[in-house]
Amino acid sequence: KKEKEIFLPAGKIDGHKIKEIQTKQEMPQQEMLWKKSFFKDLRVIGQLHNTYILCESGEGLILIDQHAAHERILFEQIKNNYISKNSKKRSQNLLLPETVDFGYREAGILEGLIPGLEELGMKVEPFGGNTFVIKSVPAIFADRETAPLLIEIVEKMAEIGFSPGIEFAASAADHCLILMACHGAIRANQHLSDKEITALLDQLDQCDIPSSCPHGRPTWIKWPIKFFEKSFKRVV
Amino acid sequence: KKEKEIFLPAGKIDGHKIKEIQTKQEMPQQEMLWKKSFFKDLRVIGQLHNTYILCESGEGLILIDQHAAHERILFEQIKNNYISKNSKKRSQNLLLPETVDFGYREAGILEGLIPGLEELGMKVEPFGGNTFVIKSVPAIFADRETAPLLIEIVEKMAEIGFSPGIEFAASAADHCLILMACHGAIRANQHLSDKEITALLDQLDQCDIPSSCPHGRPTWIKWPIKFFEKSFKRVV
Numbered sequence: 001k002k003e004k005e006i007f008l009p010a011g012k013i014d015g016h017k018i019k020e021i022q023t024k025q026e027m028p029q030q031e032m033l034w035k036k037s038f039f040k041d042l043r044v045i046g047q048l049h050n051t052y053i054l055c056e057s058g059e060g061l062i063l064i065d066q067h068a069a070h071e072r073i074l075f076e077q078i079k080n081n082y083i084s085k086n087s088k089k090r091s092q093n094l095l096l097p098e099t100v101d102f103g104y105r106e107a108g109i110l111e112g113l114i115p116g117l118e119e120l121g122m123k124v125e126p127f128g129g130n131t132f133v134i135k136s137v138p139a140i141f142a143d144r145e146t147a148p149l150l151i152e153i154v155e156k157m158a159e160i161g162f163s164p165g166i167e168f169a170a171s172a173a174d175h176c177l178i179l180m181a182c183h184g185a186i187r188a189n190q191h192l193s194d195k196e197i198t199a200l201l202d203q204l205d206q207c208d209i210p211s212s213c214p215h216g217r218p219t220w221i222k223w224p225i226k227f228f229e230k231s232f233k234r235v236v
Numbered sequence: 237k238k239e240k241e242i243f244l245p246a247g248k249i250d251g252h253k254i255k256e257i258q259t260k261q262e263m264p265q266q267e268m269l270w271k272k273s274f275f276k277d278l279r280v281i282g283q284l285h286n287t288y289i290l291c292e293s294g295e296g297l298i299l300i301d302q303h304a305a306h307e308r309i310l311f312e313q314i315k316n317n318y319i320s321k322n323s324k325k326r327s328q329n330l331l332l333p334e335t336v337d338f339g340y341r342e343a344g345i346l347e348g349l350i351p352g353l354e355e356l357g358m359k360v361e362p363f364g365g366n367t368f369v370i371k372s373v374p375a376i377f378a379d380r381e382t383a384p385l386l387i388e389i390v391e392k393m394a395e396i397g398f399s400p401g402i403e404f405a406a407s408a409a410d411h412c413l414i415l416m417a418c419h420g421a422i423r424a425n426q427h428l429s430d431k432e433i434t435a436l437l438d439q440l441d442q443c444d445i446p447s448s449c450p451h452g453r454p455t456w457i458k459w460p461i462k463f464f465e466k467s468f469k470r471v472v
Contacts, residue, residue, distance in 0.1 A: 046281035048292055049461055052468075056284055065468045188470075217469045225285055232288075232301045233453045234424075 039064075039201040039210065039220075044194065051188040053197055060225040066200065067188050068213035073203045075181035075214040078138050082120050082173065091121035091136040098134045099127055100147045106154045107132070108164050113157060116168030120176055124150065140184040149183040178214045275300075275437035275446065275456075280430065287424040289433055296461040302436065303424050304449035309439045311417035311450040314374050318356050318409065327357035327372040334370045335363055336383045342390045343368070344400055349393060352404030356412055360386065376420040385419040414450045 042055035042062055053064040102110060107130035114124055121138035137146050156175050162168075186192070192200070204210045204219070212218055229235045278291035278298055289300040338346060343366035350360055357374035373382050392411050398404075422428070428436070440446045440455070448454055465471045 045284060045290060048281060048290075048297055048464075052464060054281060054284075054290060054297075061284055061290075063464065063467075065470070068468065218467075221467050228284075228288060228299065231299075231454075231457050232304065234301070 037205050039204045042201065044197050044201070047192060047197070049189070050191050053192070053200070055201075057222070059222065060227065061223040062220055063223070064201075064204075064220045065188075065213075065218070066190070066192060067185050068215075068217050069200060069204050069210075069219040070185035071178075071181045071213040071215075072207055072210060072219055073200070074140055074184045075177055076207050076209075077140065078121065078177050078180050078184075081138060082177070091123060092139045092141075093136045094134060094146070098145070098147045100132050100134065100150055102130045102132065102151075102154065104130060106130075106158065109157050109162060110150075110154050112164030112166070113154070113162070113168065116173060117153070117176065119168075120173060120180070122146075122150070122180075138180060138184075141180075144184065146183075149179060152183070153179050174214075181214055273441050275440045278437065280433050280437070283428060283433070285425070286427050289428070289436070291437075293458070295458065296463065297459040298456055299459070300437075300440075300456045301424075301449075301454070302426070302428065303421050304451075304453050305436060305440050305446075305455040306421035307414075307417045307449040307451075308443055308446060308455055309436070310376055310420045311413055312443050312445075313376065314357065314413050314416050314420075317374060318413070327359060328375045328377075329372045330370060330382070334381070334383045336368050336370065336386055338366045338368065338387075338390065340366060342366075342394065345393050345398060346386075346390050348400030348402070349390070349398070349404065352409060353389070353412065355404075356409060356416070358382075358386070358416075374416060374420070377416075380420065382419075385415060388419070389415050410450075417450055 039055075042057050045054040045056055047066075048054055048063070051066060053066055053069075055062040055064065110124065110132055111126065114126075117124055121136070122134070123136040124132050124134055127133045132150070134146050134150060141149070153176050156179060157172065160172065160175060162172055186196075186200075210219060226235070275291075278293055281290040281292055283302075284290055284299070287302060289302055289305075291298040291300065346360065346368055347362065353360055357372070358370070359372040360368050360370055363369045368386070370382050370386060377385070389412050392415060393408065396408065396411060398408055422432075422436075446455060462471070
């Protein structure tokens with residue numbers, strides 16, 4: 001069922017006319033399209049509200065949610081890193097290691113998380129008491145504050161019931177990956193240069209599942225030109 | 237009823253969610269907005285399919301149908317010209333007058349139309365037999381072929397039952413004005429420079445009824461940002 005959702009044509013909105021046009025029959029075609037260079041071949045028109053990238057395809061208007069798209073890209077990049085055997089490529093040492101203080105219970109959880117996090121490219125060491133130091137992070141975080149990410153990871157692990165002694169399972173890793181992708185991704189309300197937009201589209205083409213972010217939100221939506229023609233009463 | 241239609245918020249589409257948002261209560265506000273500098277204040281994002289101009293307002297995405305918008309502009313320009321007392325401003329002599337041949341019946345109709353057309357800025361003279369010569373046209377046609385326009389005007393007049401001896405009434409003039417605006421307006425599938433887009437928006441602000449073309453089609457449609465937020469599941 002999950003795969004079906006992923007490959008559903010983006011832009012399914014309840015009560016919206018697009019629904020009729022983007023039927024299941026179109027799915028194989030859409031799937032094929034983005035295996036090639038779907039995003040790279042779009043003509044970029046510009047940014048809307050510094051949040052959505054507007055592009056033109058032969059068929060109409062393509063809107064891309066820049067945060068969701070970048071989240072997807074980072075998620076797959078960190079995940080591939082995680083799966084890869086080459087541990088050297090995984091992370092980057094911080095010039096200024098960050099120290100973070102936790103509560104007693106959280107410190108215990110983090111202690112148990114350390115080996116798992118290292119596999120994900122985030123090297124954390126105990127610093128005495130309930131304080132920890134972040135030594136290295138996946139390369140995408142090299143210029144970002146990483147303490148808020150570590151805090152959120154520990155909170156999430158507490159929430160899903162992870163505790164020391166329990167194996168760092170794939171589902172726990174996925175939660176961490178999603179949080180990493182979310183913290184690393186460009187935000188909404190952020191201006192992108194033409195170069196940055198092009199790079200984003202290039203990277204989206206390289207994704208296995210470019211049509212949704214790791215939370216399951218769509219990364220792009222197509223409005224067929226027919227939709228505008230009807231709205232403007234160019235056609236009946 | 238006609239005025240009501242004109243001031244309806246653009247973008248009313250059956251079955252579309254916009255309908256809920258753009259209620260009648262918003263009307264006075266929208267009306268007020270375009271009395272000022274609604275279009276000039278939009279940030280232009282770019283052109284879609286060389287047919288629609290995409291702009292950003294604080295509230296969302298504004299799509300402008302370039303042909304419909306230009307038709308509205310030209311319609312009001314020629315109409316104001318027509319109403320104005322200053323006959324010198326009305327038209328421009330053609331460097332190379334165009335001759336046009338008609339059938340017997342059409343030639344008779346055109347003969348009767350000549351005084352009315354001159355009021356509209358289009359000077360036509362008999363050239364012998366069923367041939368006529370176009371001597372001058374409203375300034376907007378200075379660099380366009382005008383024979384197809386004259387042919388279409390005569391066809392339209394035949395269709396609505398105009399015949400020599402009948403007074404060239406306001407409704408006949410309106411039909412001619414609409415045809416002139418349609419022939420003079422930029423087409424869909426025409427690339428516009430940034431300068432041309434800016435000029436179009438400026439002129440649209442100066443229109444009395446900028447929200448619909450003389451045929452009654454909308455010139456612009458607003459998609460509130462909320463619509464995109466829902467589509468991308470940013471909000472529920």
